[in-house]
Amino acid sequence: MRALPGYPTRALALTVLVVTAGTVFGRGQSPTAVRAGVAAPAHAKVVDLIPASLSGEINQDSEPFLAVQVANPQVMVASAFTPNPISGTGNAPVYVSEDAGNTWVLNAITPVQRMTCDITHAMSIGENHPRGDLHAGTLACAASITLDESESDDVSSSAVMRVQSSRTNVDQPFVRALAFSNVDHIYIGLNDLGQSSGRTATVDVSLDGGASYKSYSIESRKTMGQDGPSVRPAVAPDNTVYAAFFGWRKFNGSMATSDVVVVRDDTGATGSHPFQALKDPSDKLPGRLVVKRVSIPWSNAPTLGQERIGSTLSIAVDPNNSSTVYVGWADRGSKGDIYTLHVRRSTDRGLTWSKSDLPHTTISNATNIALAVANNGTAGFLFQQLSGGRWVTHVVQSRDAFATIQDTIHATVPADRPLGQFLPYLGDYDYLLAVGNEFRGVFCANNTPDRANFPQGVTYQRAADFNTRTLTDGSGNPVAISIDPFYFSIPVMP
């Protein structure tokens, strides 16, 4: 067992950044984008989450997520499609760090047996638990798909999370939480496929720390029978809550014709008819149409490399100015691109949006978009791009709506290895958060211990030999490469 220190090659990282920026933004974009790239910041950190005592594992630990304890940001919880390491009937685990992400342990506390098939979570401080409260939305996949909305007061204890609400036929729960007056307000975006109206984009709201939830459909228009899977809330400290979703208007099995819709509530969804503050001028219905009738490919098979595509979406609000909100999504690109990312911005509480993509945010052949806004207004943009046969994980930062950017590559790994065990290969999402003067996040990647794959350096907890580029089981026996979840942090641009 050995933990290798970070790889302090800032000069190399800078070179890689500039060169790669040329590759990334050279695809159909202005060469000025290359000049806009600046050096990677010091003190970026990347950590493979697999603990040393599980060095023999070869699972596809894809689809990561991250929660940070706001009052004590040393405490974090991460998750992935990681099965219980010892039992088919034990509880599915989460990763817990109590030292700001330097080390992680696996603790089997979710209410789901063996492994979740979707999990997101958030930690809030309304109830003043130093290692909680973790609020999670998990899907258990057995005979039916069951959503559990659950809570832990102490993520380091062995107590299984308390299930507070449960129902079936739900997809992609996405949890955000914030404390108001010592009570956790929890907002879980989800696709409620049980909605008979077909208006399935839904936010489950709890205003009492999860003791009770109310479900609100946020789709006000006719759909093709349902909305797209991703429903993403964003909460600002002033009680403004936004949510973005794909309003599916047509669907033929391989292509959705979709609006990208943003709703807003100005009082934390405490009213009787929440999420109706923002109306579209075209039909006066709640929900601003950021873009109309874009074509979004739907493929539940390896399509972008070994990854499937169909629903990547993110929304982020400025914590100190809730009028500024960013939304990003992917749709069918032009000129042969498979899947293209876009980011737009509103500075008037979602009433109007940038008419075209913000500079440097039209990214071809990419997925897993995650946006966040730091306290100083810096926007962060995490994505994974298939480029030159590799999955390249970027974090782009900007203080001026991406006119000028700082692009940092955290990983560039072969896309053809390992062979996928299931879908999603890397995940249907990853995650980015702003915490004080840092952006923190998680992504998944090929875990070959090769320094060249991690330009910012990397720390492995699991046994790895970077000289021979091999993993071992802790006793010297070789272990096959697989997909691992990686935590990262990076200073916010000043």
Add this chain to the structure above:
Amino acid sequence: MNLTCTIQPGKRGCMGTSRFFLRGILLLGLLASGASLLARAASPQATNNQAALVRQSSITFVGTVSQVAASALAAVPKSPQTIVVRVDSVLKKPAAVSLKKGDTITVEVKDPAAFPEGMQATFYTEGWIFGSGVAVKELGHSAPPSGGAAETAEKPVEQAPSGISDQDLQRLLATCDYVVIGRVTDVHPWTVPKSASPRYRTSEHSANWQEAVLQVQSVLKGPKVKKNKNKVVVRFPLSRDVAWVSAPKFEPGQQGIFILQKDVSGTSVGGYKADVYTCLKPGDWLPMTEEPRVRLLLKNR
């Protein structure tokens, strides 16, 4: 079966035999190294308890208590219930878990008074927290092998089975509606009827349902079939999504043991109304080599 088949270096069980026999051998082997060395007067009841411990335990090792009321893992706060044990020999563990002779392991024990410093024991445990080291919870313990650490150090590690355990299989058998031996004669996509379509909307977890027509050869649990109506339909997901990747997938000609749940709907096969079942969990289909184990577990339930 006899104790001469105890696992020894270079003789990793009776690999040519069925897993059923291997499990029995392993169980008895562990008993030889642990249980039979328990209290000298091991009663049949004690032996049964020991056998149950061996089955339940996911991590079994011989170790020496090095600290009481202590923890070797930062994520596990020390308490009167936690002790630190130096591993002398690992008898059983999952392949993914790194644990070897000389490691320290934190054990949450049931009765701290039973573990003075320096005491050696065989620990039967379940995994708890995995970090830079391992923390486990004691299920039970027994006296150490009579030869002490020097003897146990030579024991080979038995990996916990990657397939379905007896416990998990027992649970599947107890909760299922039907257990049959049969052969798949046809596989075709299932067209979801309109009345059921709200249950099957589009998501990344869509199952891509298929129907396998199963010719029942014998029934191990559940209603008998008539000779001329011996076909049932088994629905299964073909999707490679994370939700369904571990579910059994079927092809024409496939034979085995099918552990099935009754579906609410029926369907028509060969002109008669056939029952419909689902087969969704890992272990819901087993190869014929598992027949003795399934029959034994059904008999003993």
